[in-house]
Amino acid sequence: MAKRDFYDILGLGKGASQEEIKKSYRKLAIQFHPDKNPDNPEAEAKFKEAAEAYEVLSNTEKRQKYDQFGHAGMGAGGGRGGFGGGGMNMEDIFDQFGDIFGGGFGGFGGGRSSGGGGRQRVFKGSNLRVRVKLSLEEIASGVEKKLKLKRLVPADGISFKTCSTCQGSGQTYRVTNTILGQMRAAATCPACNGLGKIIDKKPSGADEHGMIRKEETVSVKIPAGVEDGMQLKVNGKGNAGPMDGVNGDLIVVIEELDHETLKRDGNNIHYDLYISMPDAVLGTKVEIPTVAGKARIKLDEGTQSGKILRLRNKGLPSLEGYGTGDLMVHISVWTPKNISDEQRRYFEIMKEDSNFSPQPGRGEKSFFDKVKEMFS
Numbered sequence: 001m002a003k004r005d006f007y008d009i010l011g012l013g014k015g016a017s018q019e020e021i022k023k024s025y026r027k028l029a030i031q032f033h034p035d036k037n038p039d040n041p042e043a044e045a046k047f048k049e050a051a052e053a054y055e056v057l058s059n060t061e062k063r064q065k066y067d068q069f070g071h072a073g074m075g076a077g078g079g080r081g082g083f084g085g086g087g088m089n090m091e092d093i094f095d096q097f098g099d100i101f102g103g104g105f106g107g108f109g110g111g112r113s114s115g116g117g118g119r120q121r122v123f124k125g126s127n128l129r130v131r132v133k134l135s136l137e138e139i140a141s142g143v144e145k146k147l148k149l150k151r152l153v154p155a156d157g158i159s160f161k162t163c164s165t166c167q168g169s170g171q172t173y174r175v176t177n178t179i180l181g182q183m184r185a186a187a188t189c190p191a192c193n194g195l196g197k198i199i200d201k202k203p204s205g206a207d208e209h210g211m212i213r214k215e216e217t218v219s220v221k222i223p224a225g226v227e228d229g230m231q232l233k234v235n236g237k238g239n240a241g242p243m244d245g246v247n248g249d250l251i252v253v254i255e256e257l258d259h260e261t262l263k264r265d266g267n268n269i270h271y272d273l274y275i276s277m278p279d280a281v282l283g284t285k286v287e288i289p290t291v292a293g294k295a296r297i298k299l300d301e302g303t304q305s306g307k308i309l310r311l312r313n314k315g316l317p318s319l320e321g322y323g324t325g326d327l328m329v330h331i332s333v334w335t336p337k338n339i340s341d342e343q344r345r346y347f348e349i350m351k352e353d354s355n356f357s358p359q360p361g362r363g364e365k366s367f368f369d370k371v372k373e374m375f376s
């Protein structure tokens, strides 16, 4: 049977670059792979043919020889298997795949002869969840919290040894003979569950993976502007991974405590301020609470009930860092309920004075106008 030209097999010209050779072979290997073409001798033959062509053309020395002498130059000493004769077996072909597809090429299992590392499974520890209660003041400034956790960690004195069933590779192989040579099918090692190691010494009190629960204090920085129900992830602070695995994460769930006097609305804060009738008429200075301590504000003479004072940047910072909300002070004039006879008399005097009659519209905005303005 006449052998086809290696360049023809890969569909390339004599001047093809290494990159083109690799690309072309990768395409053919996928197209004619035995896993994709079960019980198809023609595909298997093409698969092997392409592998042979690649084996030669990807190697500078062999390629030179082939360019000069053709298939004749590939005879004795032409590398493993000898291309003039038996050709490559399946294991050789699969061995190439590490170079062609990189270590991550999955799905074909088997071929690689050594354990090679990187195939072992690794356990990830489970995540821990913890709720953190925060005051509005803490949310405004951001806060560092020390959280007590009961984490699963490896017990002191635990040691591991290499699994003797799989020699640490995490996989066992079943070898079958086919007309194309030996085929190796990989399976997860049943002795170690694919970890490649088993527990050597386990301290008493540890669980099946040699873990114990230990109380630890973890410091967590909570940024300003968080909201009730938000979850922050702290990488690697969850339960340790069993069998020397990777740590899980700590999930911090934010719980916002109600404030005695301040109400949150997004990044804005609302505060209801009651003032006396005389203060409304004469004007005054009052101290009000904010998320960052007390603030003094001045009320003008003739302050109307329902007025809303907007204190810029006295609200909460946005979590994303886009500015700070405002503090809205909603003013209500306090009307006394039980008054003395004397007090009744001067209210009756005021009642006679037309200056005490409501006169809206003279520069006074209605409550609804004010609310509209506030949200515009």
Ligand SMILES: [Zn+2]
Binding pocket: 163, 164, 165, 166, 167, 168, 169, 170, 171, 189, 190, 191, 192, 193, 194, 195, 196, 197
């Ligand atoms: Zn094993």
